Every structure is written in structure tokens, then in C-alpha cells.
Amino acid sequence: MKPLKEFTIAFVGLKEAKHLFEYKIEQAFFEHFEYEEFNDVNIKVDVELNKKTTLLELHFKVSGWVNVNCDLTNEPYNQTIENEFNLVVKFGDEYNDEDIDILIVPHGTYEISIQQYIYELIVLAVPTKRVHPGVEDGTLDSDILEKLEELSPELKEDKEKEDKEDIDPRWNTLKKLLTDK
Structure with a gap:
């Protein structure tokens, strides 16, 4: 060079x-x-x-x-x-x-x-x-960022909340039997 x-x-x-x-x-x-x-x-x-x-x-x-x-x-x-x-x-x-x-x-x-x-x-x-x-302070508006947020995995807390809501009520009565001992 x-x-x-x-x-x-x-x-x-x-x-x-x-x-x-x-x-x-x-x-x-x-x-x-x-x-x-x-x-x-x-x-x-x-x-x-x-x-x-x-x-x-x-x-x-x-x-x-x-x-x-x-x-x-x-x-x-x-x-x-x-x-x-x-x-x-x-x-x-x-x-x-x-x-x-x-x-x-x-x-x-x-x-x-x-x-x-x-x-x-x-x-x-x-x-x-x-x-x-x-990106760090959240002020950037970008198509790529929006797509990343859309495709990102759900947080564990949100998932647990959804799981509790989706449980069949009959299972709750069965769970009571386990805790009644």
C-alpha cells in the first residue's frame, strides 16, 4: 500500500x-x-x-x-x-x-x-x-424495529398469565383434591 x-x-x-x-x-x-x-x-x-x-x-x-x-x-x-x-x-x-x-x-x-x-x-x-x-432510549421509529417487536418471543410473565386464563375449570377442582390431603 x-x-x-x-x-x-x-x-x-x-x-x-x-x-x-x-x-x-x-x-x-x-x-x-x-x-x-x-x-x-x-x-x-x-x-x-x-x-x-x-x-x-x-x-x-x-x-x-x-x-x-x-x-x-x-x-x-x-x-x-x-x-x-x-x-x-x-x-x-x-x-x-x-x-x-x-x-x-x-x-x-x-x-x-x-x-x-x-x-x-x-x-x-x-x-x-x-x-x-x-433504539436504547426507545425514540427511534423504524419498520425493522416494529417487525422485531412483533416477532420477538413473549415474556414469561405474559405467557403464565395466558396459561392461567386458558385452563379448563374442571382441572381446578382436581387440583383442590391434591391440596386437601
Whole structure:
């Protein structure tokens, strides 16, 4: 996959201090990754780079919303997300990203691409079960919801009440015989 230029940080010319990078993520970013779960995206990413003599410390902070479809009703809604992640970049003999929060890059590297970390941070911030807020508070009117309620199994209490009403009265006299002992 071709790296996006705006998500590449050239750290070689930076002073040893903290540097802040801000990014606005929109739908085109996820189209680059061919990720089609989101209908629309509006996310702000703050990356704080703390350059030290032997390593780099990156702190990612993601906040905003993604428009996704509800798992129950398939109605689109804006899911707010927030997530944070710390990454340490060290220098070594060869590239190694096996550890989740430590990245080792070869000596002489002058830039790092952070697009994959931003992508994963956003995707992992979205809940696995996406439920429209209108479903939770009962304000959403949807044909699918009405059909689900119509086809849902009856509650146990309602069933017991119906069972009591449907009992043949002759059985009640027989039950009295059992309790008269």
C-alpha cells in the first residue's frame, strides 16, 4: 500500500523537544485502506512527538465520530469515538514491528509513517456491537424495529398469565383434591 505523504513525519530535522501534529481524518482516508464499514467520518487526531537522543515517543489521541449502520436496525447514526495510544520508536539493525507499542527502525531512518497506527486506532475505537441511540432510549421509529417487536418471543410473565386464563375449570377442582390431603 502506498503511504500517504501527510502522515509521514520527517523527524531528522526536529529539535529534541515535544512537537505536536494535528490531522483531520475524513472518508477519503478509509477509502485509501479500502475499508467500507463507515458511511462518513469526522475525526481529529493529535500526535505528540517527543524527540529524545536515542528514541522517539509518540502519543496518539483520537476523538470525533464515525457514521455507521446500527447492527439491529441498519439505520445509520454517528458513533462518537475516543482513543489513545503510545508508541516508542527505537533505532536498531533492522525494521521490527512485532511488539505492539515498540517500533524498531534501522539506523539512518529519517522519517516514519503513522498512517497505519491512526487507521488501527480509529477502527479499534468503534464498539463491536453498534446500537443506534434511538433504539436504547426507545425514540427511534423504524419498520425493522416494529417487525422485531412483533416477532420477538413473549415474556414469561405474559405467557403464565395466558396459561392461567386458558385452563379448563374442571382441572381446578382436581387440583383442590391434591391440596386437601
